[in-house]
Amino acid sequence: MLGKMMDMPLTITSLIQHAANFHGDTEIVSRSIEGPIHRYTYSDAYQRVQKMANAFIELGVKPGDRIATLAWNGYRHLELYFATSGIGAVCHTINPRLFGDQIAYIINHAQDKIIFVDLSFVPVLEGIKDKIDSSAKIVVMTDQEHLPDCELDDVLCYEDLLAGRSDHYNWPDLNENTACSLCYSSGTTGNPKGVLFSHRSTVLHAWAAVAKDTLGISAQDAVLPVVPMFHVNAWGIPYASAMAGAKLVFPGAGMDGASVYELLDQEEVSFTAGVPTVWLLLLQYLQESGNKLPHLERMVVGGAALPPSIIEAFENDYGCDCVHAWGMTEMSPLGTVGYLKRNMKDLSAEEKMSYKVKQGRAVYGVEMKIVDDDGNELPHNGQDFGELVVRGPWITNGYFEDDEATAECINDDGWLRTGDVCTIDERGFMQIVDRSKDVIKSGGEWISSIELENIAVGHADIAEAAVIGLSHPKWDERPLLICVKAEGAVATGDNVLKFFKGKVADFWIPNEIAFVDELPHTATGKLLKTELRKQFADHTFAD
Numbered sequence: 418m419l420g421k422m423m424d425m426p427l428t429i430t431s432l433i434q435h436a437a438n439f440h441g442d443t444e445i446v447s448r449s450i451e452g453p454i455h456r457y458t459y460s461d462a463y464q465r466v467q468k469m470a471n472a473f474i475e476l477g478v479k480p481g482d483r484i485a486t487l488a489w490n491g492y493r494h495l496e497l498y499f500a501t502s503g504i505g506a507v508c509h510t511i512n513p514r515l516f517g518d519q520i521a522y523i524i525n526h527a528q529d530k531i532i533f534v535d536l537s538f539v540p541v542l543e544g545i546k547d548k549i550d551s552s553a554k555i556v557v558m559t560d561q562e563h564l565p566d567c568e569l570d571d572v573l574c575y576e577d578l579l580a581g582r583s584d585h586y587n588w589p590d591l592n593e594n595t596a597c598s599l600c601y602s603s604g605t606t607g608n609p610k611g612v613l614f615s616h617r618s619t620v621l622h623a624w625a626a627v628a629k630d631t632l633g634i635s636a637q638d639a640v641l642p643v644v645p646m647f648h649v650n651a652w653g654i655p656y657a658s659a660m661a662g663a664k665l666v667f668p669g670a671g672m673d674g675a676s677v678y679e680l681l682d683q684e685e686v687s688f689t690a691g692v693p694t695v696w697l698l699l700l701q702y703l704q705e706s707g708n709k710l711p712h713l714e715r716m717v718v719g720g721a722a723l724p725p726s727i728i729e730a731f732e733n734d735y736g737c738d739c740v741h742a743w744g745m746t747e748m749s750p751l752g753t754v755g756y757l758k759r760n761m762k763d764l765s766a767e768e769k770m771s772y773k774v775k776q777g778r779a780v781y782g783v784e785m786k787i788v789d790d791d792g793n794e795l796p797h798n799g800q801d802f803g804e805l806v807v808r809g810p811w812i813t814n815g816y817f818e819d820d821e822a823t824a825e826c827i828n829d830d831g832w833l834r835t836g837d838v839c840t841i842d843e844r845g846f847m848q849i850v851d852r853s854k855d856v857i858k859s860g861g862e863w864i865s866s867i868e869l870e871n872i873a874v875g876h877a878d879i880a881e882a883a884v885i886g887l888s889h890p891k892w893d894e895r896p897l898l899i900c901v902k903a904e905g906a907v908a909t910g911d912n913v914l915k916f917f918k919g920k921v922a923d924f925w926i927p928n929e930i931a932f933v934d935e936l937p938h939t940a941t942g943k944l945l946k947t948e949l950r951k952q953f954a955d956h957t958f959a960d
Contacts, residue, residue: 426593427620437463440662448669468582469500480505485529490667502597509599514940521548593617602746611817618811626657636662643691674702685712692720743776749811753777775848799842806832857886878908898927
């Protein structure tokens, strides 16, 4: 027997329609690339979304066509999110921080029909124009007054595309499994891999995000996504904000501490999200300026872990809950969020912190387990660690036009192999121990490079740290600690290595330390340990 419920497709268009119809007077605020702060409402945005949809039809965009963006967080980028997906095309956000050859590969692999580019990134396109398909139209996301002279052919102006268009568009009836957006995961090896999201997966992900135990975004919030819109659709926050009717605040290109603080303060932001680097810069600015954060309630941190000292500073000095979350491009990206449970409220501050530094508990909709090398599920005891595998309605079942990469990431049972080595404790909190390719095996025992790195950056003289495993004649592998000193620091190797005593087992303590001026990173800020292994390939440990 089937239930008697209406069968309504879950589409992205419904999100912006809902926001316009029931939260039409709620503001969307953007620091524009041209300079001024731009303000309008969801109602205004929806009118412009429909104008852009009409422009797409005139430009010959067909369902399934890929429409690329190279842009910061802002109102025009938001309009493209909804206009592109709404007509049945695919919004393809590109990370402009990638190397030029990678951007060219992504554009050509996706076969983008139109490329929308912010003023900031016109030079990026100019640098690769001879490497990309010349048939793609280029639209600069500005008005005629600010349209630059450039070396790109037949450039169109964003505002000119909207001028004179009807602000009414009859949206097509889309299958909810229709592709809506495309993001490429850069990784640290090989070519970037495309993850193709559907309308259904995106709406379900937004529903998960607004849940109180997840991001908890509501109509009472002012939301500042510092995480870029080219990083997995800003972690889905723009969609969740439209669903909830939350005020949206976009930072544009201003990621420094002073610029972020200005928006947090002036727009009375209650919720923000981004990577640790942003929050370290913000904290430094706050400590130097003496300013406070009277409105900010919640800060979600992803991409890497914040040290306990930073979490304590935001919570104790600025009254802001600092919450870890974890996910992947392949997961849309939400997988876990680190809010403590009700039955943990009486734990000591030290015990609470031991959970806050973990990646958190699985969001409903995400199944996860840790498995050994033979695929056997391991217990939730916080001790046994294995590879984390996941599945769920907003998790990819394969990469776009890449069967080889798909075969590597999806196991025989249909679970996504994350490549993360993790533990899950008795309370359900997951903690990443390492990447499977970075974990160190010494004398038959596993050593977590991530845990060693987290300890190292807790030393006052260390600004950044990386740990790699190098060959050892007796122990197979031993850890080498590679550090960047903090400004003005005079740390010695012995001094730093002594800092590890009592924090980990003695055999975990790195054999040696190497100081460098800087560490290599991918365009998304991840440590590029493949380069470090090449750099230190000939290193031999002292006896």
